Amino acid sequence: MNIIEKILRNHSVEDIPEVSPGDIVTVNVDRAIITDMAALHPEFINEPPVKPFDNNKIAVIFDHFVPPPNIEISNRINRLRKLVDLWNIRDFYDAGRGGISHVIAAEKGFLKPGSLIANTDSHTIAVGAFNTVGRGLGTPEIMNIIATGKTWFVTGDTIRVDLNGNMNSNASYRDVFFNIAGTTGDIPNNNIEFHGDGIKHITMDGRSSISTMCAEISAEFSVFPYDGVLKNYMDNINIYDYKAIEPDNNTHYYKTYDIDLNKIEPMIALPDRIINNIKPVSEINKTEISVAVVGSCANGRLSDLRDVSSVLKNHRVSRNVRFIVTPASQEIYNEALRLGYIDTIIKSDALVTNPTCGACLGGHMGVVGDGDTVISSTTRNFKGRMGSSRANIYLASAKTVAASAVKGYISGDLSE
Amino acid sequence: MNNIEGKIWLFGDDINTDLMYPQVCYTLKEEEKPFYAMSANRPGWSKMVNHGDIIVAGRNFGTGSSRPAADNIKNLGISCVIAESINGLFLRNSVNSGFLALTVPGIVDAVDEGDLLYIDLKNNTVINKSNNKKINFKPLPQFLMDIIENGGIINILRNKGLLGWPL
Ligand code: SF4
Numbered sequence: 001m002n003i004i005e006k007i008l009r010n011h012s013v014e015d016i017p018e019v020s021p022g023d024i025v026t027v028n029v030d031r032a033i034i035t036d037m038a039a040l041h042p043e044f045i046n047e048p049p050v051k052p053f054d055n056n057k058i059a060v061i062f063d064h065f066v067p068p069p070n071i072e073i074s075n076r077i078n079r080l081r082k083l084v085d086l087w088n089i090r091d092f093y094d095a096g097r098g099g100i101s102h103v104i105a106a107e108k109g110f111l112k113p114g115s116l117i118a119n120t121d122s123h124t125i126a127v128g129a130f131n132t133v134g135r136g137l138g139t140p141e142i143m144n145i146i147a148t149g150k151t152w153f154v155t156g157d158t159i160r161v162d163l164n165g166n167m168n169s170n171a172s173y174r175d176v177f178f179n180i181a182g183t184t185g186d187i188p189n190n191n192i193e194f195h196g197d198g199i200k201h202i203t204m205d206g207r208s209s210i211s212t213m214c215a216e217i218s219a220e221f222s223v224f225p226y227d228g229v230l231k232n233y234m235d236n237i238n239i240y241d242y243k244a245i246e247p248d249n250n251t252h253y254y255k256t257y258d259i260d261l262n263k264i265e266p267m268i269a270l271p272d273r274i275i276n277n278i279k280p281v282s283e284i285n286k287t288e289i290s291v292a293v294v295g296s297c298a299n300g301r302l303s304d305l306r307d308v309s310s311v312l313k314n315h316r317v318s319r320n321v322r323f324i325v326t327p328a329s330q331e332i333y334n335e336a337l338r339l340g341y342i343d344t345i346i347k348s349d350a351l352v353t354n355p356t357c358g359a360c361l362g363g364h365m366g367v368v369g370d371g372d373t374v375i376s377s378t379t380r381n382f383k384g385r386m387g388s389s390r391a392n393i394y395l396a397s398a399k400t401v402a403a404s405a406v407k408g409y410i411s412g413d414l415s416e
Numbered sequence: 417m418n419n420i421e422g423k424i425w426l427f428g429d430d431i432n433t434d435l436m437y438p439q440v441c442y443t444l445k446e447e448e449k450p451f452y453a454m455s456a457n458r459p460g461w462s463k464m465v466n467h468g469d470i471i472v473a474g475r476n477f478g479t480g481s482s483r484p485a486a487d488n489i490k491n492l493g494i495s496c497v498i499a500e501s502i503n504g505l506f507l508r509n510s511v512n513s514g515f516l517a518l519t520v521p522g523i524v525d526a527v528d529e530g531d532l533l534y535i536d537l538k539n540n541t542v543i544n545k546s547n548n549k550k551i552n553f554k555p556l557p558q559f560l561m562d563i564i565e566n567g568g569i570i571n572i573l574r575n576k577g578l579l580g581w582p583l
Contacts, residue, residue: 024559040442041484043570050580072443079583086583122433122481122505136482138509140569147578152559156504186430186476188501218479218503273430275476361481362439382434382480389438389456 002158002247003223004191007133010245011116013150021254023155029057031110032145033119035101036062039076041139052087053149059091059110060084061101066356069364099329099355102126102212102297106204107331112242113226113234118145123297123379125215128192128223129207131230131244135220156189156220157254162196165262170413172307172397173206174299174377176259177213178267178278183257186275188218190254193247195225198261204233205303212298213379216274266412268375269395272383281400281412288320291374292405293386294398295326295353296360299377302332304398309341311402311414312348318408323350324366326358350405362387375404417516417565419536421545422495423466426529427473431457433480433506437488450492467493470533474499474524478506478517486510486517496535498523498542511560514568518542520553 001009005019011027012019019025032052038044052058060083068074084092091108098104102123105111113131117124122136137151145151161180167173184192192214194207202210207224214222224230226244234240266281294300294308308325317323325345327333333355336342346352359366360378368374368387374394376386381393394410404410435457441449451462471489477499478485486509489497497510497517510517518535520542527533531546540555555561566572573579 024557042446046582047570047574047579048583049573049578070443082583120482136505138482138484138505138512140512141508143579144512144569144573147573154504154557186479186501188476188479188503216479218476220504273432275430380434380480382432383456384438385434387439 002193002251002253003131003225003245004133004158004193004221005155006245007114007116008153008155010114019155021155021157024152025155026150026152027116029118029145029149029151030115031057031059031117032142033059033061033101033105033117034142035064035121036066036077036080037064037120038139039080040073044139044143045076045079048083049143049147052146055087055089058087058089058146059105060089061093061098061104062095063098063100064357064361065363066095066354097330099332100297100300100357103301103328103332106130106208107237107329109237109239112239113230113244114242118142118151123212123215125219125222126208126212126297128211128214128221129204131224131226133221133223136215154189156191158191158193159184159187160193160195160253160256162256162258163194163198163202163261164196164258165198165260166201167261167264171264171266172399173202173209174213174397175264175267176261177210178269179259179264180210181217181274182278183259184217186218189220192219192222193253194223199224200227200229202229203303204229205301208301209298216379266397266400268400268410269381271381271392271394274381274395281396281410284410287373287410288408289373289375289404289410290321291366291368291372292321292323292401293359293366293374293376293378294401295324295328295358296378297328298379299398300326300328302335304377305332305336305341305345306339307399308402309344311399311406312350313344315348315406315414317349317405320408321405323405324353324359325350326353326365327355329355359386361385375401375410377401417537417561419534420470420495421532421534422468422470424470424472424527424529424531424533425465426527427471429474430476430479431473433478433483433485436485437483441488450488453488453492462492465492465494468495469493470495471497472499472523472527472533473497475501476503477501478503482509484509484513486515487513490515500524511563512569514564514566514571516564518553518556520551522551526551
């Protein structure tokens, strides 16, 4: 069995020796996460589960609309807030105390290697960086999990992606993902497991960026192995009670791909989709932009803010561009302040917002208008995703976004 | 579950959830939401849909977010989605909303928009009544069909007394 099959087997409600592709497994969930989006689902706030299967295994994290952008959303989120008292939820992260659920889950130690996580948000696949399985689930389903502590998965075929070598300094982990997407194409119902000698160089931020973005190729689960880098992360947050999972020696994978990290260069996704729509930045004709965004669960992390600040140092954002930078969590925001990144960023005429999903979902804090051309390190470039359906959204690494914000047109590097 | 017959609307690859359920829907009244389905890629389409119509689409149908996209096209009157491949989250959401979404490789080449499609759920075949082409498909596991036939997961939870009062 591979890592994913073993984690599913270990969580199976029935005692089963093995899990193979095609099997439907009913599993016990280690941790369920609800975000403020639940407030926007009438079924949830009108008919919430009577009581949770275990209130200490549920976290409530407000992220999409922090702080609420209008009265309607504010009222609904207030209704959701009542649940926290009703159920006596210990792990509650309100505005000013948390950040994007996938990032908070990692910071607070909810993502223990070998565990199984349920979260309504579609980028829950992010947890795979932590040798953990999870995928996005709908709100009705999370209601079922809250009530019963259980859910089911159909086991898919698993693709092995070997990341080999070491990355050049001009490329980012987001570019590694673009490369993976270009190699595998969309893989609905299949899993990805990462292996290869290059992984040991990849930071937890990098792994999180890659696994988060695997939602965009419709992967079911995407999982990294357990190694020294992950162990260090867990040690640093004082989490030791877990059992990491390795694949069996003779594991057979459905397909195998090799990615040579040395060859990765800055890439960009052209508007409307990622699949079959990616190019090296160097091949893009001069494209003027009006909005630049760095943020999201994928690339609003400390290393992304560091990249932005090192690009912006001694430069100014082009006067034709509004550059919005959104740290993914309070902790990241704090660290970026301490390290001077925020100072550099705001002195370069970029706008720093509070931690939230914000512009990524076109909810607030940077909703784009008709005719805007956007370059963003967020997760999706669907038509209308960030506001107007008449805006064009390009996706790239934080580094490329920052360089483009300075130049006023899409550019992978200030020297170009 | 009864067999299904309906007129086809044909869509391409990678039709995403944000097209089916745009951001604006979140705070609209329930009855207004369905009319925003596909307004970005196919303006005016939602008004032409008749109750019982079927969506046929290409690869990776329903890629994207956990938003209630399946619910929205169900509420528009669509009886079923048939695609070359379906995103896992969309499939879960469909099942949990009591809405049928089937993976039928080869379907796109067997139909034109406006054709009349018959889905025989006993024999696991789709028949295009407009050109008599027939394709067999692998049915959804019974476990999932049971959730659909019970009207979705909310219904099941409600019937078990697991849901409470409004917040
Ligand atoms: S940052 Fe974007 S992709 Fe991530 S959870 Fe928020 S809305 Fe979803």
